[in-house]
Amino acid sequence: MAAASSLELSIALDPHRTEPLHRQLQNAIRTHIRTGQLIEGARMPSSRRLADDLGVSRRMVVDAYEQLIAEGYLTARQGSGTRVARTDRPLPTPPRSPTCEPTPTPPRCDFRPGVPELAAFPRAAWGRALRRQLRSVPTADLHYPHPQGHVHLREALADYLGRVRQARTDAAHLLICSGFTQALTLLCQALRRAGATRVAMEDPGLPTVPLIVRAQGLHPVPIPVDQDGIDVNVLASAVADAVVVTPAHQFPTGVVLAPHRREALLRWARGGHLVIEDDYDAEFRYDRFPVGVLQGLAPEHVILAGTTSKTLCAAMRLGWLALPSSLVAPVTDSKHLADHGSAVLDQLALTDFLTTAEYDRHVRAMRGRYRNRRDALTQALRHHAPELSLAGACAGLHLLAELPPERHEAAVVQAAGRDHLHLDGLARYRHTPNTGRHGLVLGYGNLATTAVEDGARLIARALACSA
Template sequence: MPESWVNSGVDLHLELAGTGPRRAALRQALREAIQDGRLGAGTRLPPYRSLAADLGLARNTVAEAYSELAAEGWLIARQGSGTRVAERPAPGKRVRVPKKAPAASGAPTHNLLQGRPDISSFPRNAWAASTRRALTAAPNEAFGPGDPQGRIELRTALADYLARVRGVRTSPENIVICAGFSDAIRLLFGGGVIRGKLAVEAYGLGFHRALLAGADVHTVPLGLDEHGSRTEELDGLRGVGAALLTPAHQFPIGGPLAPARRIAAVDWARARGRVVVEDDYDGEFRYDREPIGAVQALDPDHVLYVGSASKSVSTALRLGWMVLPERLVDSVLSVKGERERWTSVVDQLTFADLITSGAYDRHIRRMRQRYRDRRNRLVDALAAQAPHIDVTGIAAGLHAVLRLPPGTETSTVKAATWLGLALDGLAGYRHPGAATAPWDGLVVGYAAPPDHAYAAALDTLCQILPHPP
């Protein structure tokens, strides 16, 4: 007789805690059953229909929970053999990499690099549903040559969403769709829309600095302290045509730009006929403070707002947006050319539906809680195993900065590499023209590792941290 859940000799007891979404509760219950050893490696789980009937859930709810746990590495689904528990370390044992043995060549064992969202949490079902609705509703002309400004459906959805969530003041006519922040840099500076030197923060992505250097843009670093970039220094700079800032959550050190410095940046742009480019790279993910609105709302004529779906949904989408002062729209479109080259019309229509249907808000709320839990586990691990290490920049975003004793950053990064732990030292983000770093540090991304490997990643992180003096 074919094996069935009834006669397979396996029984399963799950308690779905809380009053929230049943799928999330089922995922958590299965994770806990695997973690405490009740579901050992290789155990075959019941079919969707059987478990759904036992728990009083919809079959799709169970199927989606299985699929998400498989994507995270907890389960393995194979045609003809059902869904089984994946191999993993024995319960109760902590994974430790030998302290004197180098990690194997190739990919690192643990990835704590910043800027990487949880790829296993891509909203597959919501995206598929939005794609179906968007394709059904799209007019025939949508499938012709792409409008370089972007689909009106998406620009309209973004104008409403950004006003509601980030306080941005705009209309669909002032929004231009692009392929992410890097594409925005190419269009604005490589295309000559903004000319002159560019004031930047003392710390930022070297990749962005390389793009600007490739466009022959000379960057001038602003000072940085606990209140953010010293925008009062803008008045003393000559030949600067714009300032590029991350005011909601300074990258990578963290912390919002102080109100007085926001005003100073806007006053400078207004008085000199310049612009502030606002990079709102992770504005949706805030945890321990009230939302901080966009600087753009202070003066839409002199602040250019840039956002993307890279952190909130996936870097694979290559989908971003520029909210421009009206006088710059035609100049940007002239640089883009007659057709959209990079951003898929289908992705634009789908993302527009994701926003207007409310699915994007639900996804953001779910990910905000997930990343907050990840952040809390990092903080708790440091408190327990390395209480002498200060952690900063944790009120928002997908990464934290760990302050190290002076002179220990280079050796700590080398130790991380030796143990197969991928992360960055703070010095790599410093502008070459900025003052010497005030302190050593590590930039630790906590969003990307799969759940089953996160504890081991944190354990390895705590191993490589310097001991107290």
């Protein structure tokens, strides 16, 4: 970033460092004052000028100046601007970071799954939506929110989920939460109060699911996944009260639940059980139209969970549950006790996104970008690492690269790490150790297009080094 040229200062802010930009700016000015590069009485550039020079927001510069004035490094006087304070007295030591851990070396290529393209977040459109809502939001809506979520968002979501995912729900059966982790936590609390003891889950699957289940006093039951999805015959004999599944694009293997398994799972659900359907990235389907949700076929037996974490970004912390009638009240009670409801202004901005079709436009645009990145990655891997067998690439933000029998998964991951290549092995997602196939789970959602070819070469080198 540019320097504060009016004072010939070298203030370089690095957005890739773990230290926030505002703290980098404060520390840089402190250092210039302590070392004498900024002398007593020197006039600081205006907040607008410095913000323009550094390419940051004016608000961040104003906040930095105010903090340094409070610490005695700067002074501000009407008509005189902001100046360097007298330095003939000891100045307070800036607060140290709460962590003393060294800054980790950023990976050369980061194939972590489950992360969308963060730089593609529609900042301008989101800002416009938020400003529109701020101008029109009724004063009453600034009170504590309804724990089930703002009714306008629930209505907009019901329309969207019915139109795009073939869900059958309405505002009365939807609950807004802060993401899938809270969604599953609330459901487990309600299930336990209703007398449930065991919750099944796909194996391999999301590592946090058994942790959440155990934390709520329930027993996790891993169910194997094969090329047709979760094995419903094993599930039926497992004596579970509920099951967590990803039928549209199984995480992490990428398989789609086969039609005969879908039918069997719905029969199991109608027999007095609950299916928790994690519909985490099904909007990104590349080879055909997305598979409709199970919930639309049995809304009183299947709970649909979704979030904006893959379509927009995880920092949004907005998700939803489409609940059966019997669970609306108990899950809403749990949400009320957890946090009294999700942030209203964010809910209203998402409502604006949905009702103006901005959300649809963004998802459609990102679907094309991810498809191109998927195609580039699969082509590069077939060229540089043809021994890998690719699966699960028809949808989502990741694919599974199965290893040949002579390759040891842990050795490949370790070799990749030595090259500063971030890879996850399939073993990380297993709930039952040393079972099933071996492979690499490669997320490409947040992988720069220019890094695809280099990443494929590094994977090939990791394979060669692990032989």
